[in-house]
Amino acid sequence: MDRIAQLKQFLESSPNDSFLKHALALEYIKLGDDITARKLFEELLAHEPGYTGSYYHLGKLLERVGDTQAAISTYEKGMTMAKAANERHTYNELQSAYEDLVY
Template sequence: MDRIARIHQLLQVTPKDNFLRHALALEYSKAGELAKARQLFEDILTEFPDYIGSYYHLGKLLEAMGEPALALEWYAKGMIAARKVGDLHAYSELQSVHDELAY
């Protein structure tokens, strides 16, 4: 069974498991199914804005999809969320990719 199928199987038991949803989005991204990956990342962050790790990956995905302005918006949202939960490491990473893309 491939990874995508296995994660789908696990999500049937726990459909709102953000670790699994995030992993599935990464697998979709690797498989070139960018729209599916994007939708999953956006769903995670809309429902659970404190799931900090997905901001970076969504931003990078949006950059790859040719949407840098939207990537900047998500990086900025991620910085706000990271600061709110006190995750200074994630904040620093998001700020770095934001600033690199903005300039």
């Protein structure tokens, strides 16, 4: 069974598991399916906005597809959430990606 099938099977019994959704989105990115990956990241963050690691990957995806404004907003929201959670490493990664895009 491939990784996507496994993750989907796990999600059937735990549909709101943020880790599983994040992992599945990353698998879709590997396949070049940005539309499905974006949908999964957006669902995950709507359900659990404090899952800060997903902001970076969603922001990078948005940059790649040319949606610069959405990428900027995603990085900004992620930085806000990471700061509130005192997740300095995640904050620094998001800030670096944000600055690379804006400046």
